[in-house]
Amino acid sequence: DADVTQTPRNRITKTGKRIMLECSQTKGHDRMYWYRQDPGLGLRLIYYSFDVKDINKGEISDGYSVSRQAQAKFSLSLESAIPNQTALYFCATSDLKTGSQETQYFGPGTRLLVL
Amino acid sequence: AQSVTQLGSHVSVSEGALVLLRCNYSSSVPPYLFWYVQYPNQGLQLLLKYTTGATLVKGINGFEAEFKKSETSFHLTKPSAHMSDAAEYFCAVNGGGFKTIFGAGTRLFVKA
Numbered sequence: 001d002a003d004v005t006q007t008p009r010n011r012i013t014k015t016g017k018r019i020m021l022e023c024s025q026t027k028g029h030d031r032m033y034w035y036r037q038d039p040g041l042g043l044r045l046i047y048y049s050f051d052v053k054d055i056n057k058g059e060i061s062d063g064y065s066v067s068r069q070a071q072a073k074f075s076l077s078l079e080s081a082i083p084n085q086t087a088l089y090f091c092a093t094s095d096l097k098t099g100s101q102e103t104q105y106f107g108p109g110t111r112l113l114v115l
Numbered sequence: 116a117q118s119v120t121q122l123g124s125h126v127s128v129s130e131g132a133l134v135l136l137r138c139n140y141s142s143s144v145p146p147y148l149f150w151y152v153q154y155p156n157q158g159l160q161l162l163l164k165y166t167t168g169a170t171l172v173k174g175i176n177g178f179e180a181e182f183k184k185s186e187t188s189f190h191l192t193k194p195s196a197h198m199s200d201a202a203e204y205f206c207a208v209n210g211g212g213f214k215t216i217f218g219a220g221t222r223l224f225v226k227a
Contacts, residue, residue, distance in 0.1 A: 004158070040219055040220075042119075042218050048214075102209045103161055104215060106160065107158050109158050
């Protein structure tokens, strides 16, 4: 089984709809991240969480919100989706305790299309 | 602050030829440097990383990268390309904190 899973893998929605993307991990890592990937722009950080009570905005958090329901679960919500939020979204985890120097472990991604 | 520049959004090589993907970084502190690979319809996975010590780093699938502080570079190489190497490759830098900065990516095409 995959260590980091994302649901759904693909989603089509309409402008103005609320949508939630979910991420679960079995790696036991404290740190979790949400990125979006756009062609030619690489990965940009949306939100990150160091533990259940510690959630922080990344560089492009406007229009997004997150919830860390448990150590293993980190959800990303688009409160009112707009077309320029069409992108590939990745969840990732990392664990500094093992001295891994912030190696990140990625889920398979969610491809979102906002019409 | 850190930043990463990958030279070339697309690189095409013939099977068996040398692969060279270029990455330059800037960092105000000694960096940790990474190469990740993304195969179609998959997430990113770690190819190799440099933290401290030996500047030539070997990774999976025959790839290696050399940290050159004087040139602020961390180029990725493989002596002989294989069709299965076709993917997108991302260079990334971390300054020892929580935030990893990713480059824009280089898509590698391998011709038969």
